Structure formats: structure tokens, C-alpha cells
Amino acid sequence: MGARREQLDVEADDEEGIDYDKLIDRFGSQRISDELIARMEKLTGKKAHPWLRRGIFFSHRDFELILDLYEAKKPFYLYTGRGPSSDALHMGHLIPFMFTKWLQDTFDVPLVIQMTDDEKYLWKGDIEKGQTLDKFYKLGKENARDIIACGFDVSKTFIFSNLEYMGHMYPTVVKIEKAVTYSQAKGIFGFIDSDNVGKHSFPAIQAAPSFPVAFPHMFGENNTEALCLIPCAIDQDPYFRMTRDVAPRLGWKKPALLHSKFFPALTGAKSKMSASNASTTIYVSDTPNEIKTKVNKYAFSGGQVSVDDQKKMGANLDVDVSYQWMRFFCDDDELLAKMAAEYGPGPVRQGDKMLTGEAKAMLIETIKPIIAKHQAA
Ligand code: TYM
Numbered sequence: 001m002g003a004r005r006e007q008l009d010v011e012a013d014d015e016e017g018i019d020y021d022k023l024i025d026r027f028g029s030q031r032i033s034d035e036l037i038a039r040m041e042k043l044t045g046k047k048a049h050p051w052l053r054r055g056i057f058f059s060h061r062d063f064e065l066i067l068d069l070y071e072a073k074k075p076f077y078l079y080t081g082r083g084p085s086s087d088a089l090h091m092g093h094l095i096p097f098m099f100t101k102w103l104q105d106t107f108d109v110p111l112v113i114q115m116t117d118d119e120k121y122l123w124k125g126d127i128e129k130g131q132t133l134d135k136f137y138k139l140g141k142e143n144a145r146d147i148i149a150c151g152f153d154v155s156k157t158f159i160f161s162n163l164e165y166m167g168h169m170y171p172t173v174v175k176i177e178k179a180v181t182y183s184q185a186k187g188i189f190g191f192i193d194s195d196n197v198g199k200h201s202f203p204a205i206q207a208a209p210s211f212p213v214a215f216p217h218m219f220g221e222n223n224t225e226a227l228c229l230i231p232c233a234i235d236q237d238p239y240f241r242m243t244r245d246v247a248p249r250l251g252w253k254k255p256a257l258l259h260s261k262f263f264p265a266l267t268g269a270k271s272k273m274s275a276s277n278a279s280t281t282i283y284v285s286d287t288p289n290e291i292k293t294k295v296n297k298y299a300f301s302g303g304q305v306s307v308d309d310q311k312k313m314g315a316n317l318d319v320d321v322s323y324q325w326m327r328f329f330c331d332d333d334e335l336l337a338k339m340a341a342e343y344g345p346g347p348v349r350q351g352d353k354m355l356t357g358e359a360k361a362m363l364i365e366t367i368k369p370i371i372a373k374h375q376a377a
Pocket of ligand 1: 079081082083084092094095096102114115116119144186206230231232233234235260261262263264272273274
């Protein structure tokens with residue numbers, strides 16, 4: 001995306017990857033504290049999602065206001081999105097959508113999902129390579145199927161293509177465009193003079209669904225009351241810092257956010273999983289065999305170099321992809337703790353430490369049914 005966003009994508013400078021604490025300090029969001037999680041559990045009467053308990057959703061903006069509204073039985077809604085750049089979603093993309101599904105179930109609120117076919121055309125379009133506007137529109141339709149498969153409440157969920165819905169939200173977009181100067185957008189997104197003008201105005205289009213006025217058919221005409229909560233990975237935060245900045249000037253409420261860390265690529269935490277590299281990525285369309293082959297061949301191991309050392313010393317779990325992926329996709333806290341004890345460092349309790357091959361087998365058995373269920377849906 002803009003230069004600044006690209007920096008976020010590659011910020012990892014060592015094996016252990018991105019320094020998320022530094023991001024919180026740099027961008028001024030808040031840590032998701034144990035107290036906040038406890039308050040949420042108390043209000044909803046439900047155990048928090050494992051991704052909250054495990055610090056995968058680690059940062060927020062104004063989430064406590066959302067809990068205040070929930071407590072007072074006042075309205076709020078969820079907003080998330082997808083920039084359709086590949087035929088199928090990868091497992092990293094599932095994170096915000098599966099989490100959003102959990103939020104919708106927990107709070108029983110409306111949800112809007114923006115498909116930014118326009119964004120992907122502006123950034124990646126290349127007519128000579130067949131990357132036409134129509135191609136991105138069609139990818140959006142294709143991706144929408146993967147998103148729908150996450151199981152949202154159909155009576156409360158609105159998924160839209162920007163190309164189709166724009167006329168309806170254009171008044172909201174124009175007001176945002178007028179409130180942001182070129183130098184502000186350049187400062188946030190690192191645009192350069194040779195970027196097309198579409199890129200410069202796109203942030204207003206991603207900002208618009210943060211305001212209920214963009215959805216009169218859902219929230220009524222001129223609704224400025226319903227607060228918006230946006231679950232996404234931390235890479236999307238620049239858009240919403242801009243959005244929160246303009247909101248008061250337009251007489252609208254700032255959206256709240258929940259930020260996740262990145263699901264790492266198979267090759268390690270140095271890079272986030274990206275749809276453009278097939279070998280380091282598991283797509284929701286992969287077959288059980290593809291999953292097995294990719295994990296066995298590419299999953300970065302934090303294990304010791306020799307089998308003997310691994311048996312005695314255990315793996316570095318911070319960089320081991322099998323363990324890190326289990327933290328995302330194994331809901332069973334006990335099984336995860338058992339894996340950490342048997343595979344990770346620390347005293348050997350019974351027998352030898354687990355080998356990387358066994359850790360990979362555990363991972364394969366965990367993700368295969370998740371993908372199979374998704375494909376069936
Ligand atoms: P896109 O299509 O790049 O990503 C879709 C969503 O997935 C998150 N994400 C990841 N989460 C965890 N680990 C990863 N490796 C990973 N890669 C991507 C993204 O943060 C995002 O939440 N401009 C947006 C589309 C958009 C949007 C929004 C996203 C429009 N409105 C509102 C979130 C909220 C985009 O290109 O996302």
C-alpha cells in the first residue's frame with residue numbers, strides 16, 4: 001500500500017518478528033488488558049475468545065466505550081473488510097473474519113463488510129497483465145463466498161462491493177474527502193507524486209463505512225448515534241487513525257478498533273502470511289494433501305539442529321511456526337500447554353522432547369478439519 005503501510009508489512013527485523021509493543025507506543029493505541037477482558041467476560045457471561053486470552057488481539061482503541069454501550073443496551077455495529085487480490089483467502093485472512101463472527105454472536109449486532117475491489121485495482125491493476133477492474137470485481141465476488149462461509153448472521157450482515165455500493169455512500173465519502181488535506185494523507189500513507197490520484201482519495205472510501213450515515217437502509221437516514229467497532233489486523237490502523245481524526249470535525253463518532261497481530265507465513269514470523277507467495281501460504285481452498293506437503297516442507301522449525309539436541313533441549317517456541325500456528329488455531333488450552341511442555345524448552349518430564357516432525361503432524365491434524373469445514377460451508 002502506501003510507503004508507510006509497506007513499512008508495517010516488513011517491520012520484522014529478527015527471527016521473532018514484529019515488535020508489537022513498539023507499534024502500540026508509536027501509534028498511540030491501548031493494550032488489551034486483563035481487566036478489559038475480565039469486564040467483557042462479566043458483561044457477556046461468556047469466556048473471552050482464545051485470541052483475546054492469548055494476546056493475538058492485543059491492542060484497541062475505545063473498546064471500553066463499546067462495552068459501556070453494551071452495558072447500557074445502546075446500539076453499535078461491526079465493520080470489517082477485504083481487498084480482493086487473490087482467488088481464495090489465506091489462513092491469515094480468516095483471523096479477522098472468524099473473530100468478527102465471534103463478536104457478532106457474542107454481542108448480537110449488525111455487521112458491514114466492505115470489499116475494496118476499487119482499492120486493489122488502484123494498487124495492483126495492470127491491464128496488460130489482465131488485471132482489469134472487472135477482474136478485481138470478480139475476485140471480490142469470489143472472496144465474498146469465503147467470507148460468507150465464516151457463518152455470519154444473514155439477517156444482520158451486509159457485504160458490499162465498493163464498485164456497486166459507492167453511489168449510496170458517496171455523500172459520506174465526499175464529506176471525508178473534504179475534511180482531509182493532501183499533506184495529511186501523504187503523512188499517514190506515504191503517497192508519492194507519481195501515485196495515481198485514485199490512491200490519494202481511497203482512504204476516504206475505506207473510512208466511510210465507519211459511520212452509520214453510510215448505511216441509511218440499515219440504520220435510518222442521518223443516524224450519527226450508532227458506534228462502529230472495527231476488528232482488523234494492525235496493518236489497517238493508519239486508515240482508522242485518519243478516520244478517527246476527521247470524525248469530530250464532521251459531527252460523527254470516532255470508530256472503536258480491535259487490532260490483531262499477524263498470522264505468520266509458513267517460513268516464519270519475519271513476514272506476515274501473504275497471498276502472493278503460494279508456497280509459504282495456506283489458502284482456504286488447499287486440499288488436505290497440499291496442507292500436509294506445505295507444512296512438512298516449509299514450516300519454519302524452532303527445533304534444535306540435531307535430533308539428539310532437540311530431544312534434550314527442546315525447540316524455541318517463539319519462532320517455531322507449528323507452535324505459533326497452534327496458538328491461533330488450536331482452541332484447546334490444555335493441548336496447547338501440553339505441546340509447549342513437550343516440545344519447548346525446559347526440563348524433560350517423561351522421555352525425550354517432541355521432535356519437529358511430531359509438532360508438524362499435530363498442526364496438520366489441527367488445521368485440516370478447520371479448512372475442510374470451511375470448504376463445506
Ligand atoms: P486485506 O484484504 O489485505 O486483508 C483482509 C483482512 O485480513 C487482515 N490480514 C491479516 N490478519 C492476520 N494475519 C495476516 N497475515 C493478515 N493479512 C491480512 C487485514 O488486516 C484485514 O483485516 N484495505 C483492506 C480491506 C478493508 C478493511 C476494511 C479491512 C476495507 N475496509 C475495514 C479491515 C477493516 C485490505 O486490503 O485488507
